Amino acid sequence: MSYGHASRLTDHVMKEAPCRSFHFSRPNSSAYWFNLMWIRGKLILTGDGCDMTFTHYQACSSFDAAIKWASESEMDYLLRKADQREEYDADATLQAIIQWANAPVIEALNGTVGERITPYEVDGQRRYRVVHLERAGGYRQICQEYRRAVARGMQDDFWGDVEDMDPRPITRRETGTEYLDMACPVFTDFYDFDPCWENWLNLWRDTLGSDWDPRGSVNTPAIVATHDGRWRIKDELERRLDKTSSRGLDCLFNGSVEHVYSWTYAQKYQFEAIQFACRKIIEAGLVDMTVQVP
Structure with a gap:
């Protein structure tokens, strides 16, 4: 060490600094043991699968306040006090993309939920509430109306x-290719489809349809139906999303779907551990729960 x-x-x-430390483990087993230690301004979790420091100089200024604070805190808040960040979740991102692609198709089939x-x-005061109405305007409702018309013998008058x-159908159109750019074909020049399929067709274009040839019959746009x-x-989306440097999807690039970030299993486990420890300490009568958390 230098003189400076x-x-x-x-x-x-x-x-000597005030400190409280507690050990938690299964009887006759070292699996998943951990310690929770309080020092002024911090709660420190260490052990098997645990290594996290929760910092809050006001809430953790006393042992009682620290345990009460940690036992009552939500996971997002508490983990951020340990300087933790959610990580990219490929599975949840995939589910968000599929939900985005399915939503207009489901609405076209099942109808839209209206509100009134x-x-x-x-107590004499006028208030308002939103009432959700039955789905309407979908293909399923059209079929129901048609069946009712048939039952009344009025199918010929159906509109x-x-x-x-x-x-649902995506049909190939009879298209002459002499005026089309076959080097960069656009599937809308060759197929008729309901607008509800546009999201799925965008996913097809970014994956299986990236090298589509309209003169062939492999991986045509109709497969999305x-x-x-x-x-x-x-399956192709799942493969791409696992590689964070090679996603290449327009729906992510243009913001139609956001990348999903979630707490990892290890982070959730450590949150569970600290709250378990705090509950046990409180149950043992070691905490003055009347203390005000700063």
Whole structure:
């Protein structure tokens, strides 16, 4: 140590700092043991699978306040006090993408849930609540109306062709290729489809359809309307999302879907451990729960 560093410590004196430490383990087993220690301003978790320091100089200014504070805190808040950050979650991101792709298809089939604002009174005061209405406007409702028309013998007066209203088919159009750029084909020049499929078609274009040739019959846009085709797209998405440097999906790039970040299993376990420890310490009557947490 240089003289300059030593001079900073010349006037230091030693005194014992207040500290409380507790050990937790299974009887006759060392698996998942951990210690929880309090020092002024911090709670320190160490042990098998645990290594985390929770810092809050006001809430942890006393042992009683620290244990009460940690026992009552939400996971997000407490883990951030340990300088923890959520990590990229490929599985949750995949689920968000699939949900985004499915949403307009489900709405086209099952209809839209409407809302109505209804006034009511409480103690003479007028208030309002939102009432959710039954789904309407979907293909399923159209089929129900058609069946009712058939039951009344009025199917000839029905206002449309039920089959033409079906949003599910994706059909190949008879398209002359002489005026099209076959080097960079656009699938909308060759296929007719309901707008509800646009999200799935965007995923197809970014995955299985990236090298699609309209003159062939492999991996055509129509596969998104099949269970097997969507499953294959999902498998390709899963492969890409596992590689954080090679995602290449427009829905993520343009913000239609956000990357999902979640707490890891290890982080959740350590949160569970500190709250378990705090509950046990409180149950043992070692904490004054009337203390005010700063």
